[in-house]
Amino acid sequence: MTLLEVQGLDVHHGQLHAVRDFSLAVDAGQTVAVIGANGAGKSTLMRAIAGSHSPTRGSITINGADVTRMPAHQRMRAGICLVPEGRRLFKSLTVEENLDTGAYRAAAGPWNVDAVMELFPWMRERANQNSASLSGGQQQAVAIGRALIGNPKILLIDELSLGLAPAVVKQMYALLPDIVASGTAVLVVEQDVSQALAAADTVHCLLEGRDVLSGKPADLSRARIEQAYFGLTSASGQTVGKGH
Amino acid sequence: MDFVNTLVQGVMLGGLYALFAAGLSLMFGVMRMVNLAHGDLAVAAAYLVVVLLGSSFLPLWLVILIALPLFALIGYATQRGLFSRSLKAGPLSTLLVTFGLSIIVQNGLLQAFSADTRTIDFGALNTGAFRLGPISVSYLGLLTLALAVAVIAGVQLFPSRTRTGRMMRAVSDDADTASLVGANSRHLYAIATAIAFGTVALAGIMSGARSSFDPSMGPAQLIFAFEAVVIGGLGSLGGTLAGGAVLGLTQAFAAQIDPSSTLLAGHLVFLAVLAFRPQGLIPQRAV
Ligand SMILES: Nc1ncnc2c1ncn2[C@@H]1O[C@H](COP(=O)(O)OP(=O)(O)O)[C@@H](O)[C@H]1O
């Protein structure tokens, strides 16, 4: 059965139609990427799946159970956990306390504070430091750790590489196979196309809230992805994604 | 020896103010809200104890053991049903809602109990004192001070030592992100309010045993609590204890010099702190 299924999702910010008729499926053990330029609606989509923002139409199911109207704080139990854009660590909590918040409503599973500290040994030395004193990459690691400790069925990551040095981005992406191997599917959102293409089993390209191109990375040519990403006119003379 | 005596009385009075202020400080620290009905709730708790004592054969300690959890429960329900709605609408609306609640509680008490003054009968504790050399230390004052220290230590340790407390801080930092790890901000805020209502009920009961009360006393209690919080430093519980002591000492010494200037002296110290050290004596650490 499909782990996460999003069907015909519409999400609005007031009058603004930020996500339009979007569908996506993630199976257990898969890594799926959604790419798109700034403002394409990626964060809005992720927040709708995580329950922070109510969709106006469409459905979201986890293992067949409908969670479309479930409040955000219950979705952790349903198996969804989002690493929000910009990390959003709790600024008055230490590194260890930040990780521990993930355990508050955690499901049973392989991840706990110790397992995360095993993965990132530097966290042990900094356990009692304020999270604001960390570098961007370290904060991203804590944010991912915090989410993993909940043992979600699917981990959503909004802009894994945002604001990180290329070498750190590489390290972050190197983690994904370990996470998937532990039994958690990953849905990652990116502006950085090349990393996402290399890591994902399936990729969706979002343009002005629409899914304008999707498939396996190997089946998609670089040129088509660029067209979809920037909304450029395609060879056949149609404007990708602009048709109504 | 007069000096030492006044010092002791002042610190014990400060303990009572700090006990009043603990809940106010907690609610401000977690939700950034000021509950203007805080003092009236204390008075209501004192009346509840008087009624329970008068109408039943329950011993005092059992009555108090019933009243405190009951107030905590009322706090939980008030937060979920009333304050959480107004918090969404902004700080001004929260002030108005708690102001309205204050008026409702005051007038409800006036309606039910008339304007006559009452006291809670603690038996021998009401008047008992022991002598420490030339100084007279009242049992009630000492008990109140001990309770204030215990309550403030508890309320201070809870957010750092328990997972629920840590989640409360997380929600206070960023409720939206906290919901992603499963925190229901309305539930966690309601726990904070439950603690605040429980502690202010205890303060009201101790105060009601120390001196007489009537339905209109709430706002004055609120002002002392508020002054203790501001003198100590907003949102800092250790500061609240210090603030209560400063206020109590000021009033005790002023009463020695001129009894009619007691309250005025307290207010002047409060204004001086606002003017020269607005962050308070012990500025906020994260709650
Ligand atoms: N809270 C908000 N209120 C109003 N409009 C918003 C809000 N958040 C995002 N938007 C708008 O929705 C669109 C999609 O934004 P977003 O989902 O953040 O895109 P992305 O994450 O792909 O950069 C943008 O036009 C943005 O301006």
Ligand SMILES: [Mg+2]
């Ligand atoms: Mg975004």
